Amino acid sequence: MIDMRAKNVLVITPHPDDAESGAGGTIAKWAQEGACIVLVVCTNGNKGTSDRSILPEKIAAIRREEQKASGEVLGLSEIVFLDHHDQELADNDEFRKELVREIRRHKPDVVITIDPGRKWIRHRDHFVTGRVALDAVFPYARDHLAYPSMLENGLEPHKVEEVYLWGTDEPDVFIDIDETFEKKVDALYCHASQMSRSKEEGTSRLRERFSENGYKVHSALAETFKRLQLRG
Numbered sequence: 001m002i003d004m005r006a007k008n009v010l011v012i013t014p015h016p017d018d019a020e021s022g023a024g025g026t027i028a029k030w031a032q033e034g035a036c037i038v039l040v041v042c043t044n045g046n047k048g049t050s051d052r053s054i055l056p057e058k059i060a061a062i063r064r065e066e067q068k069a070s071g072e073v074l075g076l077s078e079i080v081f082l083d084h085h086d087q088e089l090a091d092n093d094e095f096r097k098e099l100v101r102e103i104r105r106h107k108p109d110v111v112i113t114i115d116p117g118r119k120w121i122r123h124r125d126h127f128v129t130g131r132v133a134l135d136a137v138f139p140y141a142r143d144h145l146a147y148p149s150m151l152e153n154g155l156e157p158h159k160v161e162e163v164y165l166w167g168t169d170e171p172d173v174f175i176d177i178d179e180t181f182e183k184k185v186d187a188l189y190c191h192a193s194q195m196s197r198s199k200e201e202g203t204s205r206l207r208e209r210f211s212e213n214g215y216k217v218h219s220a221l222a223e224t225f226k227r228l229q230l231r232g
């Protein structure tokens, strides 16, 4: 198992609550083990409601507070809100540059984000985030000639060692979350505006879902990832 002491981890999530759902147990576990974990929230979640009486700015404000509360539960060191509107993320220079800036600022050993695979129906913000995050990791954050003005601001090139992708169809890493499953659920339920089920019912569904791969690491519960290793 990797030693997470003194490691820097950058988590890049499309919407508030996606990281908790895909990787919350691992994030909480690594934070407990001493990693410094920064979360980048790409959108403000302003279309995340079925309540027609709530304005987009209002739901975005609610979700920002929910994300902060969840960050406390997970043990995050910092949360960066990029504040893009829901369903408006694009694979463009503006978004890529923002992610490169955060990678160069926080210098993560490990980046955790969502698998950009786009089979069947998938939320567009999800695959755009995964794709742009991977491009930002390599080659844009690494190359000094990518966004040269960043050098003037002290944002030196940075090499990420590993990327972990949640929501993948091809998992090859299984992380035991027995000890942090409760924190994962608590963090998810900080996002009260997004929860349609009671916490009791939600917990049993999550337990069922994350028990599928536990046997691979001799635990009851495990989160699954596709790991990409980058060479120097």
Ligand SMILES: [Zn+2]
Pocket (backbone or CB within 6 Å): 014, 015, 018, 123, 126
């Ligand atoms: Zn999402």
